[in-house]
Structures are given as structure tokens and as C-alpha cells.
Amino acid sequence: MNQEVTGRRGLAQRTLDALITTDPHQRIRLAMAGLSALLMLGCIGAMHLVAAAGLTDPVPVYWWTLACGAGITTVFVLIRSGASRRFADPSLTLFQIVYAIACNAAAYVIAGPARGIAPPILAVIMMFGVFGLTPRQMVGVALYGLVAFGAAGAVVQWWHPAWLSPDSQPPALSAAYLVMIAVVLASSTFLTTRVHSARARLRSQKRELAAAVEQIRELAIRDELTGLPNRRCMLEMMRLEHARAQRSRQPLLLAQLDLDHFKVVNDTHGHAAGDVALQSFAQTVHGCVRASDLLARWGGEEFLLLMANTHPADGTRLLERVRATVAATPVALPGGTQLSLTVSVGLAELAPGESTAALLQRADAALYGAKRLGRNRVLLAH
């Protein structure tokens, strides 16, 4: 029983896939075309009721039905075969609207005294344009609609071919229909401009929101003063690199860098000068390390350097270069004063099974040792 239901569902799915494909874009186009085809079928049904009521001759209604069916089929074939993808508008919205208006104007001619059904149908057709066409296209469609219904009105008023049931309509009623048609065309064109400006506003708000999210993301991971990754970002990177190093058994080094006697810099030159010194130090160190190393501001005048796939001998050599470069690069303060800085570094290699907290503690202890030994030096933890 269950298998039967599943089999039936599978068949329904396969039939649906064959009809409207599995491509999501094609599915939307075909679903929209299907919806307009349903509306067209409704109109065809209404026209046949008009003929059944004896208000008009059924023969023109049959021909009109054939023309409508041909339009629906053409649209379906062009979209389903993928041929419509060659056009700027693969949904063929403009074509469908133009064709539907022509059919509606023809219905106005052949519907006899029931032609009052045409203006509401025109309103439904124009609704598709409000959401699917540009304001420029809608102005074009509105003008075309006026011409089509103007011609249809003229046929009703002055041309009485033999194949059309004789029907005399007071000119005032023809004028009333034409006014209603003009109102429908004008109001849907106006609505299109409103919808388009609302969409443009939404797009610009979306862009602003994306920029704000990007800014917040940056603020969350960057240190404002130096532009380096901040403590939060470093903690996350340490967690990731720690897991990777444990998995791959590749060496991982962590260095803690601390400016020497930085309090004196602040006390002598002021806090603003201290900030300039921190920025300059960050730039100098950043210029010495490799792109694969992660330098972050840990807090105050303390920085961390995380070096993946690096052996202690190479890490020590790199940090010696950093130390020497910092000592040899005076900081130019805003007043023209030159400031010399030195840095002490504690370096530790991740031991098997060691946590990041323990690694950090050993790097910190090594830094403390470097300070005790007289500063301006690199000390490797054991």
C-alpha cells in the first residue's frame, strides 16, 4: 500500500519535472506562464458562456479560442525548450501581455452586448506587467493598449462585417468603456513606477545593510588602534591552528611580544605618542613576518604571533630579526621627536596533547624570563 502511494507520488513528480523541468529559473517562468494560461482559459470559458447565452455568434468565438490557444502553446514551447533564454526577457512577459491585450481587444469586438467583461480582464493582464515590466515598457504597453482598444471600439461602432452578429451600441457606452480602459491602463502604469521605486529603495537598503554587517564583522575581529586582528580573533585562530597541529602533527609556535618600558613612553611623551608607537611597532613587526603567520594585538602593549608549520629554530631566527628590526627602527612622533623601542619575546612550541591555555602560559613565562634577563631579547620556553 505504502509502495503504491510512493510510486504514485514518484510518477506525479516525474510528470511535473517533465512539464516544468527541474531548473528553478525555468520552473518559475513556466509556473508564471501556466498561471497566465489558466487566466486565459477562464476568459475562453467566459466567452463560450456568452456565446451559449446567445449574445454572440459562436463561430468567431471558436476562431478566437484557436488564436488564444496558439498563443499559450507558443509561449509554453518557447520557454520549455529553452529557446526563450536567447531573449533579454526569457519569461516572455512582454510578449504574453501584448498578445493577451490583442486577444482581449478582439474579445471586445466579438463579445457583442457582453463586451463589458473586457476592461476587468485588461486590469488582470496589466497586473502581470506591474510586477514583470519596467515603467518604460509599461508606458509602451499602455499606449499599445489604447490603440488596440481604440481600433476595437472603432470596429464596433462603424464596421459591421457579415461574420459578426449585428449589435448596435450607443456611442456613449463605447466612450464609457474606452474611458474605463484608459483608467485601467493609466493606473497600472502609475503602479508600476511605484513598485519600481520601492524595489530600488529596497535594493539600496540591502546594500547599506550588507556594508553595515561587513563593518560590524570587521569591528568584531580587528583592533581599532593597530588594525591587527584582536584578542577574540586570535583566540579563534589559536583554537583552529591547535586542532590542525594536533591532527597533522606539524609544529606550532606561539610567541608573546611585549614592548619594553612602555610605561616610560606614555609617562614621558603622553598617551597619544604611546598610541603612535604602538601603531608603528605593529607595522614594523607585520613587515617582518610571513603572510602565513598571524600577528594579533593581545591587549595593551602585548602582541601574539602564531606560526603554523614552523620549527623552533626557524621561529627563533624570525623573532630575532623582528627584535633587531624594532630596535633599529625609531618611531617618528608627531612633534618631530624620534623614539627608540625595544621588544622582549617569549616563544613556546606546542607539546603533544598540550592545551592552548598551557601553551600560552609557557610563552608568557618565557617572556617573563626575557624581561628578567634584561629585556630586548627572545627566549624559547623548554
Ligand SMILES: Nc1nc2c(ncn2[C@@H]2O[C@H](COP(=O)(O)OP(=O)(O)OP(=O)(O)O)[C@@H](O)[C@H]2O)c(=O)[nH]1
Ligand atoms: N598609549 C597607550 N598605552 C597603552 C595602551 N595599552 C597599554 N598601554 C600602556 O602600556 C604600559 C604598560 O606598562 P607596564 O605593564 O608597566 O610595562 P612596561 O612599562 O612596558 O614594562 P615592561 O613590560 O616590564 O618592560 C602602561 O603604561 C599602559 O598604560 C594603549 O592602547 N595605548
